[in-house]
Amino acid sequence: MPFQPVLHAEWIKIRTLRSLVGTLCAVLPATVACSALSAAGSGGSDPLFSAFAGVSLGQIAAVTFGATAVSSEFRGAALRLTLSAVPDRRRWFAAKATAIALPVLAVGLVTGLVTLVLGRFLLGTAGPSWPEGLRAALGCGAYLTLMALFAAGLTAVLRSGTATLGILIPLLLIVSFVIGDVFGSVADVLPGRAGQVVFQETWDGPLGPWSGLAVTALWAGAALLAGAWSIRRRDA
Amino acid sequence: MTSIEVHDLTKEYGGRRAVDHLTFAVRPGLVTGFLGPNGAGKSTTLRLLLGLDHATSGTATIGGRPYSELRAPLRRVGALLDADAAHGSRTGRDHLRVLAASNRIPAGRIDELLAETGLAPVARRRVRTYSLGMRQRLGIAAALLGDPEVVLLDEPSNGLDPEGIVWIRGLLRRLAAEGRTVLVSSHLMNETATFADHLIVLGRGRLLADTPVRDFIHARVRPAARVRTTDDERLAELLARHGQDAARDADGVWTVRHARVEDLGRLLADAAVPVLELTQEEATLEEAYLDLTAAEAEFTAQHHQEA
CATH class of the missing domain: 3.30.70 (Alpha-Beta Plaits)
Known part of the structure; x- marks a missing residue:
């Protein structure tokens, strides 16, 4: 089967569910509003991180989007119908991941640019420089995409969006900080912490902005492979 | 035309054998009724045919090839398995659009089928608002979307009103008259007798009968x-x-x-x-079926005593 019609079908699935479109659109206001609040009341030492602080909230929307797009296939007999239309399961899952990644990347890049412009305006001379700001804006698109894919892969393994979000949201919002205080270097390679180095002007861990994103990409890739394996092996 | 061939098919779920060395063929141009009590293995067999479940052993092919090897499978095989396959928040029309896009089926077919299944007036409503009968019609529309040569329907008259049941009967007869291969599972005997030409009867995963309806009734009652x-x-x-x-x-x-x-x-x-x-x-299919399953139960009971 060719890939393009499968991708087209997956794209229609996303467009025609209001909850998915709503979650995707929420990435922008959640990130920008939270960043603006942080920048306005900034006491942070890192101007780049102050400007992009809202990504930690925006990522929840991106993760929810990735998880819901996959978990809708596990409602009722949806997956059976999907796989009877597209029996090549690897190809189907690749199309699903692509249909999740592309819109998140687009929304993530726009969100990064808006956040940067607003951050520079609010922080004035204390704000981030353009080169570092643009790096963070690109990183915002990449990071949110990778986190959505990580959630998508995990949902395919667990066959439940609720379970995935139940693991990821506490992990992203709470656990990485708690663990970070206790065992510093372990937390540095968690998917959230590693990828968020791209939003810091200075960093002291072993990972830099791009190597941090690469670690998040490894997590996302591993989750997608595990998801693909699970979909291929199990009865639908 | 395209036949369904099932050969020595077995499926075990954690030691329990749902389908047990099943062999049969379904020919084109006839409506074949697929009978058996709940849990006899009918739905499992259909899922194995569609490559949704992996067989423990044996083969199931359509036109000589496993389903998973078909290119644009919806254009060859249409199936209705469950009425809850459509997402409740999507409209009926969008549900069909997704399926059509995945197999490059022209969008014109969507409106044709919505009209044919009587769903045109509710096509832009969310599936959540549909009655069970309307969902069933949507499932049938999805099965026929690609104008397939092979049609597999699992309990299609579930939830349909009397008018819908008459409609599906006519539809099945027409599909067979057009030379398609039609396999319809049901646990309703007298309903099946109104549309089937041929019967395949399962009991506990095994083949009990594979015979024309008329012969089945006359031989037993x-x-x-x-x-x-x-x-x-x-x-x-x-x-x-x-x-x-x-x-x-x-x-x-x-x-x-x-x-x-x-x-x-x-x-x-x-x-x-x-x-x-x-x-x-006149003897009914139900009587013949009950006679068959009574004989089967007796055989199994004796078998257990001897063992």
Whole structure:
């Protein structure tokens, strides 16, 4: 089967569910509003991180989007119908991941640019420089995409969006900080912490902005492979 | 045309055997009824045919190839498995658009099928608002979207109103008349008898019968005739003399087992017995089926005792 019609079908699935479109659109206001609040009341030492602080909230929307797009296939007999239309399961899952990644990347890049412009305006001379700001804006698109894919892969393994979000949201919002205080270097390679180095002007861990994103990409890739394996092996 | 071939198919779920060395073929141009009680393995067999579940052993092919090897499978095979396959928040029309896009089926087919299944007025409503019957019609529309040569329907009359049941009967007959291969599972015997030409009967995952409907009924249930007369004494004497197995109920109706009205009518006329009523009682598919499963249960019970 060719890939393009499968991708087209997956794209229609996303467009025609209001909850998915709503979650995707929420990435922008959640990130920008939270960043603006942080920048306005900034006491942070890192101007780049102050400007992009809202990504930690925006990522929840991106993760929810990735998880819901996959978990809708596990409602009722949806997956059976999907796989009877597209029996090549690897190809189907690749199309699903692509249909999740592309819109998140687009929304993530726009969100990064808006956040940067607003951050520079609010922080004035204390704000981030353009080169570092643009790096963070690109990183915002990449990071949110990778986190959505990580959630998508995990949902395919667990066959439940609720379970995935139940693991990821506490992990992203709470656990990485708690663990970070206790065992510093372990937390540095968690998917959230590693990828968020791209939003810091200075960093002291072993990972830099791009190597941090690469670690998040490894997590996302591993989750997608595990998801693909699970979909291929199990009865639908 | 395209046949379905199932050969030595077995499926075990954690030690429990749902399908047990099943072999049968489904031919084009006929409606084949797929019968069996709940849990007999009908739905499992359909899922194995569609490559949704992985067989423990054996093969299931459509037109000589496993389903997973078909290119644009919806254009070859249409299936209705469950009425809850559509997402409740999507509209019926969007549900069909997704399926059409995945197999490059022209968008024009969507409106054709919405009209044919009577869903056109609700096509832009969310599936959540549909009745079970409407969901079932949406599932049938999805199955027929690619104009497939092979149609597999699992309990299609579930939730349909009487009008819908008449509609599906006509639809199945038409699909077979067009030369398609039609396999329809059901646990409703008399309903199946109204549309099926051929039967495949399963019991506990094994093949119990693979035969034309007519032969299935005639082989298992002998006919009976009903007679009413004003002269019970002479009728009783006449039937006894001809060795007929007959019994009279409280309402004065005689049931003559294994008799045909053609023979009995001649006999009564020759003996000049006054007749008020003479009717043939046709055996039903249900009776034949119950006879078969009773024999099967007895066999299994004996088997267990011996073991």
